[in-house]
Amino acid sequence: MSKSYDLAILGGGPGGYVAAIRASQLGFNTVLIDKDNLGGVCLNWGCIPTKSLLKNAEIFDLMKNHSADFGISIQGLSFDFSKIIKRSRDISEKITKNVELLIKKNKVTRIRGFGKLSSKNTIDIFDESGKVTDSINAEKIIIATGARPKNFPQIPVDYKKIVTSTEAMNFSTQPRDLIIIGAGAIGIEFAYFYSVLGTKVTIVEMLEQILPVEDKEISETLLKSFKKRGIEIYTSAKVEKAEVKGDEVFVSILNEGKKIELKAEKVLSAIGVMGNVEGFGLEELGIEIEKNHIKVDKQTYQTNVEGIFAIGDVIGPPWLAHVASSEGIHCVETIKGLSLQPIDYDNIPGCTYCIPQVASVGLTEQKALDAGYKLKIGKFPFMASGKAFAVGEREGFVKLIFDAKYGELLGAHIIGPEATELIAELTLAKSMEATYESIVKTIHAHPTLSESIMEAAANAYGESIHI
Amino acid sequence: MKVDIVMPKMGESIYEGTLIKWHKNIGDRVKKDEIIYEISTDKVDTEIPSPEDGVLTEIRVLEQDTVAVGTVVAIIETNGVQVESKSEELKKEVQTAKQVDNEVIEIPMPKMGESVMEGTIIKWHKKVGDKVKQDEIIFEISTDKVDTEVPSPVDGTLEEILFVENDTVAVGVTVAKISTGNISASTQTKPTSIEPAKEKKLDNSIPQTTNNKQLIANNSQLTNKFYSPLVLNIARAEGISIDELELIQGTGIGGRLTKNDLLNYIQKGRSGATTTSNVGIMKTDKVQRVEIMPMDNTRQRIMEHMIKSKDISVHVTAVTEVDVSKIHYFLEKNRDSFSKEGVKLTYLSFIAFTVVKALKEFSLMNASIDGKNILIKKYVNLGIAVAVEPNGLIVPNIKKADEKNVRGLAKSIADIGNRARTKKLVPEDTMDGTFTITNYGVFGSLFGTPIINQPEVGVLGVGAVTKKPVVIESGGLDSIAIKPMMYLSLSHDHRLVDGMLGGKFLNFVKNTLENFDISII
Structure with a gap:
């Protein structure tokens, strides 16, 4: 006799495990199924381990390039690459264990194994060898199986020389040179990390700017900063072929009509992700899949099959951990029958953790113009911030985009120190429908970097004090 | 689950x-x-x-x-x-x-008359949680016909208000609930679950009250609502008052009005809310040269009625001049003695009496049109237009005016006038009129072109009495004399009443007034 649950969740990433805890809080008898450690890509092979690596890079960058600015001299500065990697792996391991504890504390049943839907209410559990070990019943099922790096035929990933982000954060030795294909957040973060450690990095981006989703001005500022670091960057560049020959990978690109041949010890393919939709019995149940992602109703997250829901990366962009978590909570609350406002997909912050950091929420200047708004734009450079001066991080600026008609904050873009932390204020401002006055009239502590936000808002209306 | x-x-x-x-x-x-x-x-x-x-x-x-x-x-x-x-x-x-x-006693929207199907709540005199005594006024309503105050049927506590001011509600719909017991308006109880407990009985009775409470909280604490800076900016830019904002339902967290709620409302021509505001808060435009003031309910009704009448009837106005010397001197002499009797004798009493006589003579003036039929009324319910300060007009009518003498009419005129001004009319007072007199002369006007009170076919306008030099003929000799003169103007519906009938009617009134038989008073 198989066990019965109110709710089964397939996949223990930031979508699935968060949904499981919320479900348990709401009184659902919940089971969470994942073959690996909990936390998904985010905690195991994404957000957290890369943030650990980037901190190493940041410290080394500061010591190597800026210690003299602070009157500190360091002789014989060096690092142990394997220890850098180990620190990242250790953090990942500990944090996923904490999630297991959290799940236990919340009385969610945890099944380690590969789950496959055999009917709309049954999930069979397989072990690594493919043997059925268990079968459970559930009234409702949430699929939160996430996504994996996308493959393209021109870039044949072999997980050794041509790799994905998973391998790139776990190399046994530091590559001498590295070509990164794709200048989204993942590509950019690895570029910063390896270039600081001394790897010769080349970035190839198909679109016309790096960090294509970000505001053009931000992207251009980052481009300059990266070029200054010695990172070679090709935008509007199409990869025609990548092949491994001996110890090297050769990459042919077409850049502004010119053929360019690049070679490096390793190539990182960071050109997007695709949903994990295969092997879970979805096709057999007739669950609608579109472009490698499960199609859902974005009010309820229900698929076309009643009682089966899907959240997170497996339902498509924006492929962000915080969005998956939010969708998980929303989905479970909807099942509970709570009356909810749908998630506002126009108010999702995005962060890139290179130096200078990049963070944004809402519309870029171009998108706001395309949407027909008349704009009031305010900018404030960290160069003019006392705090930035004091801490020696004067690169970058805050750019706020307001609708001239009603004063609505349409978009906020920050490049510079602690940008990823600073963006929270603006996300809240947006969700609370704050206007420029709200920001300007809110007292910001001095000296802080956050004053730059207040100044940028004031600047949009010609009231900035410090520029 | x-x-x-x-x-x-x-x-x-x-x-x-x-x-x-x-x-x-x-x-x-x-x-x-x-x-x-x-x-x-x-x-x-x-x-x-x-x-x-x-x-x-x-x-x-x-x-x-x-x-x-x-x-x-x-x-x-x-x-x-x-x-x-x-x-x-x-x-x-x-x-x-x-x-x-x-x-809990439910207070419905009262039925104010046969054809009155709905009423608009103009004002709440009590708020949720207030104690009310039996017969104490709890709210005021305005209907098609009359405005009135609604008293409480019992002693108790106002538990719930289901409609806000300016909501229009069908007759019979509960608009408030009064608790005769002691249920406190502020009771808050956790919703119950199915876990059984003996003491749960009371608990279980309260959640629904609690839910209702939240509803009131929304209604009665409107001025404490939070509006985001953006919502306020949009409201300012689009000329939407706080009162109007309060009528728009929010869909945000905790029912908060969001930018999108407001933009949707504006896009739909500002009609999405329960009603448009008719609270007298004013808003000035950018250059502050124009004051925009929403119409109150009465004004809207008057507007509707006037347009309707002009749409339906073909108005024609004929004017005559009446020498009211006889009545004038009679009034001069007898006003005091009548007022001691409690009768306020005026020109209007005589005119009303004369008009009733004329309507009996020319029954087509005392009629209405129903499709292709003419309905000739065998009775006279004589409407008297009453101005109600500061900005209202109502036409109650004197029932069976044809059974009243001059004194009786004088009393009736005073009575409906007083009741109109003090909002004491009942709907019947304004229904089934057959002909109307409007006395704009009291404001000094000499003559006007009155608008017919539907579905009647005639309205008589009474001008101010002024002394004038007039030519009189006596024994074949013309001479000039000073006489109290008055214009009467008759607007009649040309669909039914042609110039001949109108002229005859008017002339009958003129002659009767000029030769008024004072002995009948």
Whole structure:
């Protein structure tokens, strides 16, 4: 006799495990199924381990390039690459264990194994060898199986020389040179990390700017900063072929009509992700899949099959951990029958953790113009911030985009120190429908970097004090 | 699994629904899509099916209760375990709840007359939580016909206000609830779950009250609502007052009005809310040269009636001049003695008496049109237009005016005038009129072109009495004399009354007034 649950969740990433805890809080008898450690890509092979690596890079960058600015001299500065990697792996391991504890504390049943839907209410559990070990019943099922790096035929990933982000954060030795294909957040973060450690990095981006989703001005500022670091960057560049020959990978690109041949010890393919939709019995149940992602109703997250829901990366962009978590909570609350406002997909912050950091929420200047708004734009450079001066991080600026008609904050873009932390204020401002006055009239502590936000808002209306 | 059943949102501008009937009881098994209850809303009545198979374990809202959209009304256990045993107990609890409910008196929109189907709440004199005495005024309404004040039928506490000021509500619909017991308006209780407890009886009776409370809180604390800076900016830019904002239902966290709510409202021509504001808060435009003032209910009705009359009738106006010397000197002499008797004798009393006589003579003036038929009234209900300060006009009529003499008419005129000014008219006073007199002469006007009070076919305008030099003929000799003169203007509906009849009618009135038989008074 198989066990019965109110709710089964397939996949223990930031979508699935968060949904499981919320479900348990709401009184659902919940089971969470994942073959690996909990936390998904985010905690195991994404957000957290890369943030650990980037901190190493940041410290080394500061010591190597800026210690003299602070009157500190360091002789014989060096690092142990394997220890850098180990620190990242250790953090990942500990944090996923904490999630297991959290799940236990919340009385969610945890099944380690590969789950496959055999009917709309049954999930069979397989072990690594493919043997059925268990079968459970559930009234409702949430699929939160996430996504994996996308493959393209021109870039044949072999997980050794041509790799994905998973391998790139776990190399046994530091590559001498590295070509990164794709200048989204993942590509950019690895570029910063390896270039600081001394790897010769080349970035190839198909679109016309790096960090294509970000505001053009931000992207251009980052481009300059990266070029200054010695990172070679090709935008509007199409990869025609990548092949491994001996110890090297050769990459042919077409850049502004010119053929360019690049070679490096390793190539990182960071050109997007695709949903994990295969092997879970979805096709057999007739669950609608579109472009490698499960199609859902974005009010309820229900698929076309009643009682089966899907959240997170497996339902498509924006492929962000915080969005998956939010969708998980929303989905479970909807099942509970709570009356909810749908998630506002126009108010999702995005962060890139290179130096200078990049963070944004809402519309870029171009998108706001395309949407027909008349704009009031305010900018404030960290160069003019006392705090930035004091801490020696004067690169970058805050750019706020307001609708001239009603004063609505349409978009906020920050490049510079602690940008990823600073963006929270603006996300809240947006969700609370704050206007420029709200920001300007809110007292910001001095000296802080956050004053730059207040100044940028004031600047949009010609009231900035410090520029 | 416990699944909450909520009051569904039945349409864009619907924010609450009244639970009319439960089709299932606690403990009943329900199939998915089986009807569990019926609701009635502003727009539609509908049956609500179960979203799941299961057992109805909890009912939180009783029949006839009105709750906000999104309120949990019941809970279904989809596993259906260990529920049946508790159903009896829960049933009892619900019954108890009903008994408690019986102490709450519902105050409906009163029926103010045969053809009056709805009324607009103009003003609440009491707020939720206020103690009310029997016969104490709790709110004021305005209808098609009259404005009036509605007193409380009992002593008690105003528990709930279901409609805000300026809402128009159908007759018979509950607009407020008065509790005769001691249920405190501020009671807050956690919603119950199915976990049984003996002491639960009281508990179970309160959640629905609590839900209702939230509804009032929304209604009565409107001025404390939070509006985001952006919403306020948009309101300012679009010329929307705070009062108008308060009429728009928010969909944000905690019912907050969001940017999108407001933009949608504006896009829909600002009609999405319950009614347009008619509170007298004014707003000035950018250069502050134009004051924009929303019309109050009375003004809107007058506007509608005037346009309607001009649309229906073909107005023609004829004017005559009357020498009122006889009446003038009679009044001069006798006004005091009459006023000692409590009769306020005026020109209007004589004119009214004369008009009644004329209507008897020319019955086609005392008629109305019904399709291709003419309805000739065998009685005279004589309408007298009464100006009501500061900005109103109403036409009550004197019933059976043809059975009254001059004194009787004088008393009736004074009576309906007083009652119109003090809002004491009853709807019957304004219904079934057959002809109207309007006395703009009291404001000094010499003559005007009055508008017919539908469905009548004539209206007589009375101008001011002024002394004038007139030519009189006596014994074949013309001479000039000073006489008190008055213009009368008759607007008649040319569809039915032609110039000949109008002229004859007017001339009859003139001659009768000039040669008034004073002995009959």
